[in-house]
Amino acid sequence: MQVSDIKKKASEMLLSGEVKRVIGWKKGEFDYDLTPATFESVEELEDFVYDGFCGANLSKYLIKESKKEGKTLVFMKPCDTYSFNQLLKEHRIVRDNVYVVAIDCEGKLDIDKIKSKGIKGILSVKEDGDEVIIDTIYGESKVVKGEVMLEKCLTCKSKEHVAYDESMAQGVENVSLDRFSEVAKLEAMTADERYEFWRGELSKCIRCNACRNVCPACSCVKCVFDNDASGVSAKSNANEFEESMFHIIRAFHVAGRCTDCGECSRVCPQHIPLHLINRKFIKDINTLYGEYQAGADVDSRGPLTNYTTDDLDPSDIFGGNK
Amino acid sequence: MKKISLSNISKLYEVISREYDLYAPIKKAGKVNFAKWTDGEEVVFNAQTVRSPKDMFFPQTMDLYSLKMQGKTVEVIDDRSETAPFVVFGVKPCDCKSFEVLDRVFLAEPVDTYYQNRREAGIIVGLGCSAPSESCMCASFGVDNTEPVADVKSYIVDGEMYLDAITDKGEKLLSLIAGLLVDADSTKVDEQKAKTKEINKKLPLQNLDMTRFTADNLNEIFNEEEWEGLSEACLACGTCTYVCPTCQCYDIRDFKTNDGVKRFRCWDSCMYSDFTKMSAGQPRNTQMQRFRQRFMHKLVYFPANNDGMYSCVGCGRCATKCPISMNIAKVIKKLGGKHND
Ligand code: SF4
Ligand code: SF4
Ligand code: SF4
Ligand code: SF4
Numbered sequence: 212m213q214v215s216d217i218k219k220k221a222s223e224m225l226l227s228g229e230v231k232r233v234i235g236w237k238k239g240e241f242d243y244d245l246t247p248a249t250f251e252s253v254e255e256l257e258d259f260v261y262d263g264f265c266g267a268n269l270s271k272y273l274i275k276e277s278k279k280e281g282k283t284l285v286f287m288k289p290c291d292t293y294s295f296n297q298l299l300k301e302h303r304i305v306r307d308n309v310y311v312v313a314i315d316c317e318g319k320l321d322i323d324k325i326k327s328k329g330i331k332g333i334l335s336v337k338e339d340g341d342e343v344i345i346d347t348i349y350g351e352s353k354v355v356k357g358e359v360m361l362e363k364c365l366t367c368k369s370k371e372h373v374a375y376d377e378s379m380a381q382g383v384e385n386v387s388l389d390r391f392s393e394v395a396k397l398e399a400m401t402a403d404e405r406y407e408f409w410r411g412e413l414s415k416c417i418r419c420n421a422c423r424n425v426c427p428a429c430s431c432v433k434c435v436f437d438n439d440a441s442g443v444s445a446k447s448n449a450n451e452f453e454e455s456m457f458h459i460i461r462a463f464h465v466a467g468r469c470t471d472c473g474e475c476s477r478v479c480p481q482h483i484p485l486h487l488i489n490r491k492f493i494k495d496i497n498t499l500y501g502e503y504q505a506g507a508d509v510d511s512r513g514p515l516t517n518y519t520t521d522d523l524d525p526s527d528i529f530g531g532n533k
Numbered sequence: 534m535k536k537i538s539l540s541n542i543s544k545l546y547e548v549i550s551r552e553y554d555l556y557a558p559i560k561k562a563g564k565v566n567f568a569k570w571t572d573g574e575e576v577v578f579n580a581q582t583v584r585s586p587k588d589m590f591f592p593q594t595m596d597l598y599s600l601k602m603q604g605k606t607v608e609v610i611d612d613r614s615e616t617a618p619f620v621v622f623g624v625k626p627c628d629c630k631s632f633e634v635l636d637r638v639f640l641a642e643p644v645d646t647y648y649q650n651r652r653e654a655g656i657i658v659g660l661g662c663s664a665p666s667e668s669c670m671c672a673s674f675g676v677d678n679t680e681p682v683a684d685v686k687s688y689i690v691d692g693e694m695y696l697d698a699i700t701d702k703g704e705k706l707l708s709l710i711a712g713l714l715v716d717a718d719s720t721k722v723d724e725q726k727a728k729t730k731e732i733n734k735k736l737p738l739q740n741l742d743m744t745r746f747t748a749d750n751l752n753e754i755f756n757e758e759e760w761e762g763l764s765e766a767c768l769a770c771g772t773c774t775y776v777c778p779t780c781q782c783y784d785i786r787d788f789k790t791n792d793g794v795k796r797f798r799c800w801d802s803c804m805y806s807d808f809t810k811m812s813a814g815q816p817r818n819t820q821m822q823r824f825r826q827r828f829m830h831k832l833v834y835f836p837a838n839n840d841g842m843y844s845c846v847g848c849g850r851c852a853t854k855c856p857i858s859m860n861i862a863k864v865i866k867k868l869g870g871k872h873n874d
Contacts, residue, residue: 348667412562424769425856437807480776
């Protein structure tokens with residue numbers, strides 16, 4: 212699967228009129244600062260890119276784009292299709308207005324990890340097999356790809372697409388790490404240690420909302436935190452309690468719906484490992500309600516939105532009477 | 534000019550912190566931000582802080598006053614915390630310039646006394662740059678990254694920190710630590726400055742063409758079709774405004790207490806849907822309009838009202854932190870002038 216094939220597909224569908232627009236990634240000032248974009252003509256596709264810096268999940272943009280007149284072609288990586296399914300399940304996307312083309316993904320790069328190696332003044336970043344070659348005004352650097360991949364790609368849940376109209380993917384071997392191993396480390400801590408860990412991380416939060424706004428599960432038209440009538444609206448964290456509360460509420464609200472797409476952690480300017488909160492919920496849901504992967508399909512009922520008589524009772528965990 | 538070996542620098546922090554609250558770029562949980570120095574903290578000079586030092590003068594939240602109701606009387610309590618003198622260490626030249634931008638807003642009539650108090654209490658130690666990055670745009674905004682404008686300017690060359698007082702406040706600070714400093718000549722610093730200037734020439738965003746951003750072109754730029762494309766993927770998160778050293782908008786909000794109200798202010802962002810919302814509604818209804826506000830303010834409105842001074846200092850934080858990699862450099866290249874390739 213070549214980038215030129217992807218572009219060809221896009222221009223063919225635009226030219227034939229089958230689709231009105233294409234959603235993809237657009238070239239930036241540097242190799243690494245691609246922006247999600249819509250392309251409406253073959254000329255605009257000149258700037259279409261698909262490479263190691265296409266980490267951004269495009270599925271959420273379909274909430275808006277699928278309500279426009281005409282079909283939208285969207286290219287999706289395997290993990291993006293989980294978010295897509297989940298959004299469909301929640302009736303956020305008009306399915307008939309979308310044409311999904313599945314594309315392969317060999318793991319995306321994290322420019323912040325590259326920079327945190329002290330690499331500055333970057334002129335270009337190129338992948339060469341397992342190596343990433345970075346040319347800078349201070350000289351050339353080479354790093355092992357595994358050291359500079361996005362967290363979500365290091366723990367990739369699957370290289371298989373769970374939704375598409377057409378696939379251009381040829382398949383890639385998944386060699387990811389266990390996504391629950393970091394959660395297990397947190398579980399092994401004492402409550403005080405864990406509290407310290409999260410205080411350290413969450414004290415950095417600037418409440419910029421990047422995590423919430425990028426999240427495909429956060430699709431409320433008006434978030435409770437933005438709604439003055441809710442009584443809990445806030446534009447900033449006034450104290451430690453609010454710093455934690457924002458994230459705890461958010462994690463509860465996406466529990467059972469979060470597909471573990473990893474976007475929250477990817478975009479956080481302070482690199483707070485938000486995925487660990489969500490993964491703890493996923494792990495618990497798996498243990499308490501049986502294995503469940505949000506977004507794996509469009510019609511199953513979610514563990515927390517379904518009721519069965521043998522559902523778990525608080526007493527099963529905390530003891531005491533039913 | 535004076536100098537001190539970096540191996541001895543924690544002595545310097547110690548002496549300063551006996552007299553003042555000392556803030557420095559400190560690494561915690563993997564990220565560098567300005568924080569209060571205490572013994573054992575890791576001070577990092579070669580990274581850009583995620584949050585800018587505007588926090589020191591214009592914090593994200595600040596209590597203004599409280600109202601206490603007792604029967605039919607209302608007591609007004611001034612909640613401002615008196616600001617003791619403090620020192621901010623290691624401020625990069627772009628960030629030093631941001632205080633000048635903020636001064637234009639908060640020290641103009643009517644003076645914002647909350648900001649003024651902090652500004653008077655703060656002593657700023659600037660740090661010259663020696664390894665600027667590709668996201669640096671300071672030179673495009675007229676900032677000389679080898680000359681931090683502060684109370685004291687400092688440079689780090691070959692394991693030594695050079696310090697030079699610029700203002701009276703700066704003199705006072707250096708006299709406090711005089712015992713730790715030795716006299717130095719400026720040869721090595723001058724060499725570093727020359728080198729940095731050469732590096733600037735190789736950086737892609739240090740020479741942006743801004744010629745089109747004039748008050749005369751205000752309407753034309755405002756009506757550009759390009760705003761649609763530039764803003765289409767914007768998530769309205771506000772990250773760009775919160776990490777920006779010059780973004781200055783705030784909201785005043787009330788927090789209901791048991792017996793009254795606590796009135797506080799907190800940063801606001803023009804990227805938010807309720808920004809400047811009035812009883813008649815929201816004047817900017819689409820994200821494109823809000824996005825446009827951010828850049829029009831920085832590049833056109835602010836300079837039109839402030840003798841040509843942009844309200845961007847080219848620090849590049851919005852460029853490195855935006856989740857969709859949209860930023861002021863891309864806007865300038867699209868709309869700034871003919872010479873942006
Ligand atoms: S993206 Fe990071 S800094 Fe911003 S609100 Fe979320 S956790 Fe806080
Ligand atoms: S607009 Fe961007 S580059 Fe300019 S001062 Fe703000 S964060 Fe820095
Ligand atoms: S209007 Fe926007 S760009 Fe200007 S200072 Fe306020 S938040 Fe920043
Ligand atoms: S950081 Fe980027 S996505 Fe977020 S509001 Fe600013 S321009 Fe939009």
